[in-house]
Amino acid sequence: MVRSKQVVKAARRPQVRLPELVxxxxxxxxxxxxxxxxxxxxxxxxGQDAGGARFMDCALTGCALDETALRHARVLDCVLTGVRGVGTDLAEASLRDVELVEARLGGVQLHGAVLERVLVRGGKIDYLNLRKARLKDVVFEDCVLVEPDFGDARLERVAFVGCVLKAADLTAATLVDVDLRRAAELDITRGVDRLSGAVITHPQLLGLAPALASAIGLRVTGTD
Structure with a gap:
């Protein structure tokens, strides 16, 4: 009897059930x-400072987060819908069981942060800084990520579903059970050699071939 082998472990999505809110x-x-x-x-x-704050069982809808300081904050069992802002500082924050829906963000600082059971659905995030962050059970779904920086980050059970990845940086990143097969667009400009631990489709492999060849020093020329 041949036992089927799971290609990649699926990310566990958050199960947020908010109580009656005040x-x-x-x-x-x-x-x-x-x-x-x-x-x-x-x-x-x-511009407000909420560094080290704890948000639990909260809903943020249509809020502006321009230059909001949330360093070391803990965001637990929360739903953020339609938030917008540039330069939001969530460095070294902890996000667990969080849904981020239809956000419009730019230059978000999440370096050194810990994300566990997080769903990012819809919206667009430019210049997302996840350097040295730890992501586990994270799903990016139907969103656009422009120049996301995953440098030196650890991604475990992370899935990109209908997500557009433009000019992603994976330099020194560690990938474990990362599913890129359903990404709507996959563009990796740096760190393509760090894809060990990820799964992609054959068409995606062909698209990444020039970057992969460059990463390993392979020259591809004609016969003449």
């Missing part, structure tokens, strides 16, 4: 603040 009424976020069971709707948090 509207946030404090006006501004605070460093090391504790936010539990709150709804933040159409709130402008631009």
């Amino acid at each position: 509207a946030f009424a404090d006006g501004e976020l605070a460093p090391d603040g504790d936010y539990d069971g709150l709804e933040f709707r159409d709130t402008d948090f631009a």
Whole structure:
């Protein structure tokens, strides 16, 4: 009897079930603040400092996060819908059981962050910085990632489903059970030699062939 072999372990998606929420009424976020069971709707948090804060069982809808400082924050069992912003600082933050839906973000700092059971669905993120981050059970679905930086990051059970990856950087990254087969577009400009541990399709392999050849020093020429 031949036993079927699983090609790649599937990412586990978050199962967020929010309780009845209370509207946030404090006006501004605070460093090391504790936010539990709150709804933040159409709130402008631009430039505010919530470093080290904890968000648990919260919903953020239509909020502005331009230059919002959330370094070392913990975001647990939360749903973020339609958030927007440039330069949001989530460096060394922890995101667990989080859904990020239809976000419009640019220059988000998530270097050194830990993401576990996170779903990024829809929207567009430019210049996403995930250097030295740890991603486990993360799904990027039907979104656009422009020049995402996964340098020196660890990706385990990460899937790209209907996702457009433009000019991705995988320099020194470690990939384990990373599923790229259903990516709508796969463009890796650096670190293509780090794809060990990922699974791609035959057409994707052909598209990556020039970059792979360059990475291993293989010259491809005609016979003349």
